[in-house]
Amino acid sequence: MSTVNIPRLDLNFYVNGDEEQRKQFSDDIGKAFNETGFVTITNHGLDKKLIDKLYEDVKALFALPDELKLKYEKPELAGQRGYTSKGKETAKGFKAPDLKEFWQIGQTVTDGDLVKDQYPDNLLVDELPSFNSTTLEVYKKLEWAGQHLLRAIAVYLNLPENYFDDKVHNGNSILRTLHYFPIENPELLPEDAVRAGAHEDINLITLLIGASADGLELLTRENEWFPVKAYGEDLVVNVGDMLQRLTNNKLKSTTHRVVNPPRELMKYSRYSVPFFLHPKSDMDLTCLPSCIDENHPKQYTDVTAGEYLDERLREIGLKK
Ligand SMILES: O=C(O)CCC(=O)C(=O)O
Numbered sequence: 001m002s003t004v005n006i007p008r009l010d011l012n013f014y015v016n017g018d019e020e021q022r023k024q025f026s027d028d029i030g031k032a033f034n035e036t037g038f039v040t041i042t043n044h045g046l047d048k049k050l051i052d053k054l055y056e057d058v059k060a061l062f063a064l065p066d067e068l069k070l071k072y073e074k075p076e077l078a079g080q081r082g083y084t085s086k087g088k089e090t091a092k093g094f095k096a097p098d099l100k101e102f103w104q105i106g107q108t109v110t111d112g113d114l115v116k117d118q119y120p121d122n123l124l125v126d127e128l129p130s131f132n133s134t135t136l137e138v139y140k141k142l143e144w145a146g147q148h149l150l151r152a153i154a155v156y157l158n159l160p161e162n163y164f165d166d167k168v169h170n171g172n173s174i175l176r177t178l179h180y181f182p183i184e185n186p187e188l189l190p191e192d193a194v195r196a197g198a199h200e201d202i203n204l205i206t207l208l209i210g211a212s213a214d215g216l217e218l219l220t221r222e223n224e225w226f227p228v229k230a231y232g233e234d235l236v237v238n239v240g241d242m243l244q245r246l247t248n249n250k251l252k253s254t255t256h257r258v259v260n261p262p263r264e265l266m267k268y269s270r271y272s273v274p275f276f277l278h279p280k281s282d283m284d285l286t287c288l289p290s291c292i293d294e295n296h297p298k299q300y301t302d303v304t305a306g307e308y309l310d311e312r313l314r315e316i317g318l319k320k
C-alpha cells in the first residue's frame with residue numbers, strides 16, 4: 001500500500017503565530033493540498049466539550065422516529081436544509097444510493113446583507129432545541145476556522161491574504177450532520193451499496209468533525225484506497241472541486257469514500273459532521289491567471305459558484 005502524507009497542522013500557528021510560523025503553515029497546507037488534497041488540523045477553535053455535545057445532539061436527532069424526521073424533509077429545498085431520508089443521495093456513477101441519512105443547516109444572515117434573500121431559512125427541530133443551538137454554534141466556529149484556512153491558502157497562492165474573505169462572508173456554506181444507519185441484514189444490500197460512494201466534494205474546502213471513526217478513505221495518485229485517520233478532536237480538511245477549479249488543478253480535490261465496516265459491525269451506527277465551506281453564489285470560479293501557463297493550460301470553462309452548485313446537485317439526485 002502506498003503511504004500518503006496527511007500532515008497535522010496547528011491552526012494557532014497561523015492565527016497567532018509569528019511571521020515565520022505563519023509562512024510555515026501556509027507552505028505546509030499549500031503543499032499538502034497540492035499533493036494529496038488532505039490535512040488534519042488541531043487548535044481549530046472547537047473544544048472537546050462542544051464536539052461531545054454536538055454528537056450527543058446528533059445522535060438524539062437520528063434516534064427520532066422516521067415518521068417524525070420525514071416531517072422535516074422538503075424536496076423543494078433539494079436537501080439543502082433540514083432532513084434528507086435514507087436512499088436519497090447517490091454518488092455520481094453509482095446505482096445504489098448511499099447508506100446514510102442527514103440533516104443540513106445553512107447560513108443565517110443577521111447583518112442586513114441582501115444575500116439573505118437567496119437562502120432558505122433553516123428548519124428547526126421542535127423536539128430538540130439543543131440540536132438547533134449547538135449546530136448554530138458549531139457552524140459559526142467552523143466558518144471562522146475555514147476563513148483562516150483560506151487566508152493561509154491565499155498566501156500560498158500568492159494572492160492577497162484576504163482574497164477569499166468577502167467571497168465567503170455570508171457564503172452558502174452547509175453544515176451536514178450525518179448518520180450511517182445500522183444494517184441488520186447486510187446480505188440483502190445491493191452489490192454496490194456503501195456508506196458513501198466515491199466522490200469529490202463540490203465546495204471550496206470541507207472541514208470534517210468526527211473522522212476518528214473508521215471508514216473514510218482517499219484515493220491516492222497510484223489509484224489505491226488509503227484510510228484517513230484524525231487524531232482525537234482534530235478536523236480533517238480537504239479541497240473541494242470549486243477550489244480545484246479556481247486553481248486550475250494546482251490544489252487537488254481528492255476522491256474519497258466511506259466504506260462499510262466488516263459485516264459483524266454493520267449493525268452499529270457511524271456519525272460524522274462535515275462542514276462544506278461555500279462562497280456566495282456570485283463568486284467567479286474562472287481559473288486564476290497565475291495558475292495557467294504553458295505547462296498548465298486552462299482546464300475549465302468559466303462559471304460562477306451558484307451555476308456550478310446547481311449542476312452538481314442535479315448530478316447527485318438532490319435537485320430535480
Ligand atoms: O463521513 C465522512 O467521514 C465523510 C463524509 C463525506 O465525505 C461527505 O459527506 O462528503
Ligand SMILES: [Fe+2]
Pocket residue numbers: 199200201256
Ligand atoms: Fe465528501
